[in-house]
Amino acid sequence: MSLLQSTQFRPDPSANATRRAWIRAWPELQNPAAWLVALILVIMPLIANGFFLIEIFATTLILGIIALSLMFLAGYGGMVSLMQLTIAGFAGYMVAVFGISGNANISLGWPWWLATPMALALATLFGTLGGALAVRTEGIYTIMITLAIGAAFYYFTNQNWAIFNGHTGINTVATPQFWGVDWRSDIAFYYVTLGVAAICYFAVQYVSRAPFGLALQGVRDNSRRMAALGFNPNAHRIAAYAFAAFIAALGGVLQVWNYRQISPGSVSVGACIDVLIIAVVGGITRPIGPFIGALIFVLLRTFALDVLIKFGLDGNRFRLLIGLGFLAIVFWSSDGVIGLWERWRRNASPTQRPGGGRHG
């Protein structure tokens, strides 16, 4: 995705100006496949039972949101940040600390409508500060700095008992209930997750085409030229970190509501890398990529053990199956599942203009 993107949808001269602008801003609304996916997601509670609804689809959406924040930074900003899960975990911990939980000596007992914005604000601040540190570096050094932040946070939560309750973590975190609805009941929670995921998805789409997003892509492609044009590359990058941190924080809040508990295992270095795997497997060129990657990841994580046992193999080796699955995807397509899809589309209809109708 590059600066050219805004020019690739040639508006039909006969349509009126409003409609033209609308289509330019939201080209995916013209794609029937996108409508189909949206419809399936909306009626999902009719198809899937509690387990598939929450453990597979809601979990996919939550991990997808967190990976989306990485995709935004890596895809549009060229910054691979391994601390997105740490930001999400920080938000989750803050919900537990400011809100209500089983650990009354730690939790402050604020109602959810106070605790959640507080958690989001603090996590965004945390991510922005981390970003401000990381923008001074490039490439592998960005990865190292953000990984260091993630690892430090993990060990800190593991050993700090005053706020984070050490290895035990914080249990029985209260979830919102209002208007007579328990928002953590399966169907309500699924729609909350779906709604947040949709907002994040469209926000990333929108920002990528807004002047800020275009400037960010310019910074990614040639920051010196952008600086010469009068842009401030570092300010753009930090703003991108802040935006991504807010998205990751939303994912983190949903995650702690989902499991009703949080402990250092949720923010371990392994989990940070899982988010990178999700984004890479799905493809970091497109906001839909992280969600596809998350679905594959969740399916493999949940069913690999069962599959091995069903085939009469040693169930203890299920990590191997997960690794082989990811290896296969990355081997055949360096830009993830999205890349496979695009290549298949191109081969199927060679006359189509490359890039047209890409937003599936």
Add this chain to the structure above:
Amino acid sequence: MLKGSLGLIALSSLLLSGTAFAQEKIKVGVTATLEGTYTVLGEDGMRGHQTALNVLGKKIGDKELEFVVASTDATPDSAVRAVRKLIEQDKVQILLSPLSGDEGIAVKNFAKTHPELTFVNAASGAQETTYVDPAPNFFRYNMDGAQWQVGLGKYAYETKGYRKIATVGEDYSFIYTQVFGLVLEFCAAGGQVTNRQWVPLGTKDFASVIAALPDDVDAIYLGLGGADAVNFLNQYQQAGGKAHLMGGSIMIDQTILSSKGSAKNALVGTIAASGQADTWEDPNWQKFVKAYQDSFPESKRFPSPSLLATNYYGSTMALILALRQVNGDLSNNQAKLKDALAKIEIDAPNGKIKLDSNRQAIGTNFVTEVVDDGKGALFSKVVKVIPNVNQTLGYDPAVFAKIGLPSRTVPECKKY
């Protein structure tokens, strides 16, 4: 292709979960730490579970038990995720879970959100699990970490003559509970605990820990388990450590004593306490050891069952016996089963076990010493058997409550 096969898998598991109720089966979900630092412990736990099934059979009247296994990695998150998968996807009616301390606390809290189901603790031993705000549907047939240390402090002080000790332990609830039991008894006898070091679970480099071990102590207590314990012993031996050692219940255990390499030889002569002793003469124990050995080829098991195997055996046994008492009746939110579980007294391999009002085990504890059997294999030899150990360790409940919950610094080293 991958996506297609995934879809097939998802579909087939959907179908499978739908048909499970057609036959008269009782579905039981089991979790064990089959990943991470405690993998070896989880694997042996499952061997204990399998041994119980071989001995007792899977039939409950005209119904049959069906087990679904899920893997965890000793973190509370993984335990909750595994238990949720078992309940929501596999539709299990009874849980045999979990293995490790913090997992136990998380699963107990989770159990409250499913009051209709029954949770039998498999092996976890944090005190908080059943002592603080216990869940009415959570039953624990193994003792907690503090109960497993009863007798060790006194034996170290009186018989071994240790006056000052330091401790090294993994930084989480089960080891806090173990050190809690040790410190209470050792300090009540008159000893001193000068230094308590805590290392994160999964530590690989112990160099700084070993360098910081004090020299002016009579013995060092090790509360480590699994891969951490083996790593510590290797590095301790390379550093030329020669102090007297004392061990926690998963440190002096077949999971460590039959590890490869010579580092474990540092443990010969180490005193420890646990819910079992490898060389106990009791016929019930000997029968269990034999059943365990007969169930698996020699290369795929330990010479003698570990504490985890014994715990999984005991909890599986309690569950099967209670189910048989009620003839597999799970109606009315499993009320009859829960009642039977609360009242049942089992003749476990490691002594009689019954539950208190918090559904926590009262059982037998063993003080042991590590011996070499002459062929290079290490075993824990029983030196003292202490029956009827309860969760308050013989203290008056009011006094016990004042001590506080096990943590890095609780209890203080004094007589309560």
